[in-house]
Amino acid sequence: MATEDELFDGKFLKKLEYLHIVSKRAFAGQFRAERRAKKRGSGLEFADHRAYSPGDDFRRVDWRAYQRLEKLLLRLFEEEQDLPIYLFIDCSRSMADGRPTKLAYACQVAAALCYIGLAHLDRVTLAPYTDHLGRELSSQRGKGQIFKVFKFLGQLASGGTTDAKAAFEKFCRSKRPRGITVVISDFLDPRGFEAGLNLLRFSHHDIFAIHVVSQADSEPELRGDLQLVDVETGSTHDIAATPSLLSAYQHVYEEFCSEVEGFCAKYQLGYVRTQTEVPFEDVILQVFRQNRFLT
Amino acid sequence: MTFLALTPLQMALLCGLTAATVIVLFFLKLRHPRVAVASLLLWERVLQDRQYRSLLERLRRLLSLLLAITIALLIALALGRPEARAITGAPREAVIVLDTSITMATRTADNQSRWNHARDAATRLIESAGGNDRFLLADTSGRVATAMTADRVQLDAALDRMTPLAIRPVFPQVDVADREVIVVSDGIAALDLPRTARVLSVFEPADNVAIVDFAVVARAGEREGYDGRLVIANHSLESKYIRLTIEDSSEVDFIENVTVNGRDTVMRTVALSGNPVGVIRARVTTDKDMLAVDDEAIDYLPPLRDTRVALVTAGSEFLETLLGLDERVDLRVISPDVYNGDETVDLYVFDEFAPSTQPRHPALLFRPPGRPWLAASDLTPPLRASAIEVTNWDETHPILEYVSMLDVRIADARHLEFATTNPTTRILASGGQTPLVVVSSDVPKWVAVNFSLDDSDFPVHPSFPIFMQNVLTWFVGDRLPLRRSVGTVDVPLSNATVATIHGVALPAWSRLGSTSFEAPVPGLYVASVGAARTYVAVNLPAGLSDVNGVTFTGRENISWETGWWLSGELWKYLLGLALVLVVFEWWTYHRRITV
Numbered sequence: 093m094a095t096e097d098e099l100f101d102g103k104f105l106k107k108l109e110y111l112h113i114v115s116k117r118a119f120a121g122q123f124r125a126e127r128r129a130k131k132r133g134s135g136l137e138f139a140d141h142r143a144y145s146p147g148d149d150f151r152r153v154d155w156r157a158y159q160r161l162e163k164l165l166l167r168l169f170e171e172e173q174d175l176p177i178y179l180f181i182d183c184s185r186s187m188a189d190g191r192p193t194k195l196a197y198a199c200q201v202a203a204a205l206c207y208i209g210l211a212h213l214d215r216v217t218l219a220p221y222t223d224h225l226g227r228e229l230s231s232q233r234g235k236g237q238i239f240k241v242f243k244f245l246g247q248l249a250s251g252g253t254t255d256a257k258a259a260f261e262k263f264c265r266s267k268r269p270r271g272i273t274v275v276i277s278d279f280l281d282p283r284g285f286e287a288g289l290n291l292l293r294f295s296h297h298d299i300f301a302i303h304v305v306s307q308a309d310s311e312p313e314l315r316g317d318l319q320l321v322d323v324e325t326g327s328t329h330d331i332a333a334t335p336s337l338l339s340a341y342q343h344v345y346e347e348f349c350s351e352v353e354g355f356c357a358k359y360q361l362g363y364v365r366t367q368t369e370v371p372f373e374d375v376i377l378q379v380f381r382q383n384r385f386l387t
Numbered sequence: 388m389t390f391l392a393l394t395p396l397q398m399a400l401l402c403g404l405t406a407a408t409v410i411v412l413f414f415l416k417l418r419h420p421r422v423a424v425a426s427l428l429l430w431e432r433v434l435q436d437r438q439y440r441s442l443l444e445r446l447r448r449l450l451s452l453l454l455a456i457t458i459a460l461l462i463a464l465a466l467g468r469p470e471a472r473a474i475t476g477a478p479r480e481a482v483i484v485l486d487t488s489i490t491m492a493t494r495t496a497d498n499q500s501r502w503n504h505a506r507d508a509a510t511r512l513i514e515s516a517g518g519n520d521r522f523l524l525a526d527t528s529g530r531v532a533t534a535m536t537a538d539r540v541q542l543d544a545a546l547d548r549m550t551p552l553a554i555r556p557v558f559p560q561v562d563v564a565d566r567e568v569i570v571v572s573d574g575i576a577a578l579d580l581p582r583t584a585r586v587l588s589v590f591e592p593a594d595n596v597a598i599v600d601f602a603v604v605a606r607a608g609e610r611e612g613y614d615g616r617l618v619i620a621n622h623s624l625e626s627k628y629i630r631l632t633i634e635d636s637s638e639v640d641f642i643e644n645v646t647v648n649g650r651d652t653v654m655r656t657v658a659l660s661g662n663p664v665g666v667i668r669a670r671v672t673t674d675k676d677m678l679a680v681d682d683e684a685i686d687y688l689p690p691l692r693d694t695r696v697a698l699v700t701a702g703s704e705f706l707e708t709l710l711g712l713d714e715r716v717d718l719r720v721i722s723p724d725v726y727n728g729d730e731t732v733d734l735y736v737f738d739e740f741a742p743s744t745q746p747r748h749p750a751l752l753f754r755p756p757g758r759p760w761l762a763a764s765d766l767t768p769p770l771r772a773s774a775i776e777v778t779n780w781d782e783t784h785p786i787l788e789y790v791s792m793l794d795v796r797i798a799d800a801r802h803l804e805f806a807t808t809n810p811t812t813r814i815l816a817s818g819g820q821t822p823l824v825v826v827s828s829d830v831p832k833w834v835a836v837n838f839s840l841d842d843s844d845f846p847v848h849p850s851f852p853i854f855m856q857n858v859l860t861w862f863v864g865d866r867l868p869l870r871r872s873v874g875t876v877d878v879p880l881s882n883a884t885v886a887t888i889h890g891v892a893l894p895a896w897s898r899l900g901s902t903s904f905e906a907p908v909p910g911l912y913v914a915s916v917g918a919a920r921t922y923v924a925v926n927l928p929a930g931l932s933d934v935n936g937v938t939f940t941g942r943e944n945i946s947w948e949t950g951w952w953l954s955g956e957l958w959k960y961l962l963g964l965a966l967v968l969v970v971f972e973w974w975t976y977h978r979r980i981t982v
Contacts, residue, residue: 186425194425280426309425319419322427329427329434330419341433348429 141165175214176231176271178297179205180260181248182304183220185323186280188250190306190368197368198276198304199245204376205274206241210234215271216241220248223255225262253324254281256288264295273297278304279352282325286355293359300362303352307369310345314338391468391537391956398467405463409455454972461965465958470519474957478519480535482563483509484584486572487526487549488556489927493573493593493934494677502551504589505571508945512569512587513542515947519956523566524549527556527576537956552907553680553873553927569945574937586941593677594623596647599929601669601684602870603659605856613659613688617669621647622933631655632670635663635688650935664688666888666911681932685911687868687922693717694863697730700738705846706753709855710736716859734862739839749832749862754801754839761803761835773799775818775838784815784879785869785921786826786834786857790850792816797823797845800838810900811881828881828900830917834858868922872931873909878902878921883914 144153144164157165179202187195202218209216213234218241220226229244256277273292279285279301292299314333321328331337349365356363366375390398424430491502513522524545525532530552533545556576568584573591580586599618606612621627626648633641641660647653659667667686676682695717698706710718719732723740734749741755755761777792802821805812809827816824825835840846845854869878878885883902885895888911895904895914902914906925914921930936 189425278425280428282426282428306425312424314422317419319421320427320430321421321423323423323425325427327427328421329430331430331434337433341429344429344433 138167138169140168142168175209175212176217176269177205177209177214178217178219178263178268178271178273180263180273180275180277181218181220181245182222182254182256182275182277182279183226183248183250184222184252184254184280185250186254186278187304188323189278190308192368193250194278194304194306194368195248195250197306197366197372198302199248200372201302201304201366201375202274202276203238203241203245204372207235207238210236210238210241217268218244219263221256221259222252223258225259255283256281256285257283257291260288260291264291270296271298272300274300274302276302276304278306278309280309285352289355289359289361293361298362299356300364301352301356303349303363303365305349305365305367307367310367311342312338388469388471391470393467398464401463401467402460405459406456409459410452413452413455451972451976454968454975458965458968458972461961461968465961465965467958469957469961471957478517478521478537479567480521480523481516481567481569482523482525482561483512484559484561484568484570484572485509485524485526485546485549486556486570486576486578487528487530487551487554488572488576489551489553489680489932490573490575490678490934491589492551492678492680493591493595495591495593500551501573501589501591505573505587506546506549508587508589509546509571510543512945512947513539520947523561525559525561527558527572527578528552528554529557529559532559532561539956553909553931554907555872555874555928555931570941572939572941573934574939574941575933575935577938580939585945586939587945588941588943590937590940592624593934594625594627594673594675595678595681595932595934596621596623596627596629596671596673596676597678597681597927597932598669598671598684599652599681599927599932601686601926603663603667603686603688613663615641615655615657615659615667615669615686617655617657617684618652618929619645619647619655619671620652620929620933621649622935623649624935625649626651627673630672631657632672633657633659633667634670635665635667664690678932678934680909681927683909684926685909686870686924687911689860689868689922694734694859695719695732696734696736696859697721697732698736698738699723699726699740700736701740703738703753703840705840705851706736706738709846709852713856734859745831745833747831750834751858751862752833752835754837754842755803755835756801757803761805761833775800775821775823777816777818777823780816780824781813783877784813784826785861786854787815787824788853788857788869790854790857791848792845792850795843795845795848797838797843799842803835803837805835813900828879830919832862834861868911868924871906871923871925872928873906873925876904876906876912876923876925878904878914878923880914880916880919880921883916883921885912885914887912 141154141157142165144166148166152166154165154167157163181195181198181202183195187193187198190197206216206218215231216237217231218229229241254277256275275289275292277285281288289299289301314331317330317332319328319330353363353365355361393401485505487502491500491505493501495501495504509524516522519537521535521537522542523533523535524542526549531545531548533541536542556578558578558580563581563583568581569587570578570580570584571587571589572578573589574586575590597620599620600616601618602616603613604616606614615633617631619629619631621629626646629645629647631641631643631645641657643655643657645653645655665688667688669684671682693715696710696719698710698718698720699722700706700720701723707718707720710716719730721730726740726742728742728744728746732748734751735746737750737752737755739754741752741758741761743758745760752761775797777795777797780787780790780792782788782790797818800818800821800823805814805822805825811829812825812827814822814825821837823837825837827833845851879901881900881902882897883895885893885902885904887893893904893912895902904912906912906923909926912923912925914923
């Protein structure tokens with residue numbers, strides 16, 4: 093896997109600092125930060141008025157409003173807290189495909205998103221998964237943690253089969269604070285990609301699906317009589333790779349991507365499809381912004 | 388369906404083994420290269436979409452196997468050479484007779500020959516026939532005849548063996564009953580054609596001149612005078628200017644130019660100069676001569692030497708005069724009283740006398756008494772016959788060649804009983820039951836003439852000196868050549884070996900004191916028994932090379948009615964179908980339709 097120096101030069105990091113991960117909803121934070129939280133508090137951003145009640149702090153009475161309305165009204169400010177961000181990285185064997193590998197690409201994207209989150213004092217949790225939830229790097233906060241993130245991502249390796257439902261079940265049972273959940277995967281789950289996303293959806297997370305595809309998946313360069321071997325399950329299938337068969341495969345693959353995208357649209361989940369051949373800086377700076385995942 | 392090459396059991400075994408082998412080989416496919424992919428999830432969707440959608444598509448997977456088995460079985464069936472009347476129709480049988488007379492060698496305007504055209508026509512006829520149709524091929528020389536067969540290879544081989552020959556052609560002895568008979572001929576040879584025969588004519592008018600007869604004969608009474616006697620024929624439709632050449636083995640003796648009208652014949656007797664000896668050739672040349680084999684004729688003259696003859700007689704004016712006039716005869720006349728058998732001579736001539744023991748040299752006896760060595764009884768009184776006419780004589784024997792005894796009158800003859808059971812003793816001439824001329828070819832030879840010259844008019848006939856010359860020549864070995872026509876030649880020598888003039892031995896067979904051999908081409912042949920040799924000048928018989936003398940006509944084309952059936956053997960179609968299926972299999976394989 094590429095080192096952090098190779099991943100992020102200074103200019104790129106500077107650009108990342110100006111980006112925010114967009115959350116469609118406000119979630120309760122744990123610490124003060126830059127995110128608008130559900131509760132009203134002592135932030136700088138004016139939120140609302142409410143009638144004065146005995147015992148309220150006189151310093152928050154809006155005297156100008158009293159002058160005009162002759163009513164004691166208290167000024168309310170938005171509380172700015174941190175945002176839980178969960179990054180799920182698919183580490184199954186299928187992610188080892190492509191050039192660069194889908195896993196490497198996923199790690200790069202995850203690193204970038206981590207940096208954005210850390211730069212805005214969000215609590216970032218990295219969770220690799222296959223058919224179970226792997227060892228997490230939990231609740232990192234502050235840009236200083238980015239090196240831990242790099243180190244953690246650098247240690248990830250592909251292996252095992254994909255079972256998102258089993259992996260996310262464990263996550264959902266652990267009663268984590270709700271937040272933004274980013275799933276970076278190729279979604280080639282033999283049991284179906286819908287089950288895992290549904291679990292997260294039912295847990296009221298704000299979900300973003302980053303669909304990593306490689307050219308080897310979308311346009312495989314196969315020719316002649318071959319025995320295809322599933323790298324995850326080891327099952328085989330004989331094919332005669334003809335242009336018509338490859339064309340049919342591409343058609344099926346497009347259908348699959350459309351299914352994933354359609355599913356996300358149906359349930360208002362964020363969806364971004366990215367090719368490993370596209371430089372990930374472009375993905376971060378352009379594609380994600382176009383899809384309103386980042387601002 | 389029947390099989391020409393294999394029995395049904397063999398065919399069934401072959402088909403079974405072939406199918407089993409193909410099936411085993413089909414499933415022993417090479418393992419495909421393994422390629423790792425991220426997931427088979429989508430590939431299975433693709434393959435599920437493309438395959439197993441219906442029973443038909445499941446069967447399609449077997450199409451490749453079925454094609455392979457079908458191709459192999461078609462090839463196996465082709466090896467068995469199947470025959471099916473339902474496909475190729477009921478077989479027909481035909482006899483094709485190709486005229487191989489020498490006029491078929493005549494060149495045609497397209498620089499081919501009538502024979503080439505005949506052969507091509509026969510080939511076309513056979514090729515246009517159905518696969519089961521059978522043919523019998525025969526020629527008119529009696530040399531090549533096949534069985535009734537559908538085997539085209541055998542028929543082609545028979546055609547290859549056929550060639551025009553200078554042999555008098557005859558219609559072959561084949562069974563033509565209930566069979567189509569097609570004769571491919573130029574219509575020159577007088578063939579006894581069956582009534583139902585159809586003639587495919589390859590006739591084309593042609594120019595040709597020929598020597599139809601040739602002989603070199605000595606002028607009577609002259610030691611070194613020879614005449615060449617020729618008959619020249621112009622078989623062309625127009626007159627021809629012909630150059631005649633006669634030459635012996637050393638030099639050209641005679642050249643003459645002759646103009647002969649079309650379809651006409653001229654006779655020429657030309658005096659040969661010098662002292663010709665050995666092989667004498669006569670040749671005619673003209674422009675546009677389309678047949679060469681009859682342009683040359685051959686004869687032979689033996690080397691001359693004196694013959695010592697002892698005439699044992701009490702007095703014979705005819706014999707003394709004739710032998711005394713012959714410059715090649717060294718004559719010695721002795722009385723029967725002084726004969727002792729020790730004379731230094733080449734041969735004896737006994738006049739009304741015969742020694743009691745056979746002399747050591749050949750002997751000609753006129754009216755001999757009965758002697759045991761003559762195989763004639765002297766114990767019983769010999770019978771006498773009077774007023775005899777010669778009723779039978781054999782002109783083919785050398786001593787009677789060119790000798791006519793038609794008008795010979797014999798007043799009195801001695802009737803001796805010769806033991807003709809001995810094959811070397813033959814009666815060459817007889818008058819009724821009375822043997823008149825008897826010969827023995829046992830060495831030393833003898834000739835018995837059973838009448839006295841004084842009791843007949845034979846000495847005054849023109850053939851008498853020829854008879855005497857023939858006898859002397861027959862006795863001394865180097866005799867005048869026999870003149871024969873091409874074909875089977877008989878030589879009056881027992882157990883002789885035969886060779887060409889160049890020493891190439893020919894197969895020969897003995898029959899009743901003579902030797903026979905085949906002389907397919909004109910030329911000089913030599914038959915030998917010990918020191919005795921007989922030269923045989925073989926020439927074309929008269930009329931055999933009349934290239935325009937059409938005796939029957941025919942059509943220029945005869946088609947073989949095959950109907951809608953397939954022509955040719957089925958194996959060709961099976962192999963063709965197998966090839967088509969191979970192409971189809973190749974096409975479908977490369978488009979992955981059947982795999």
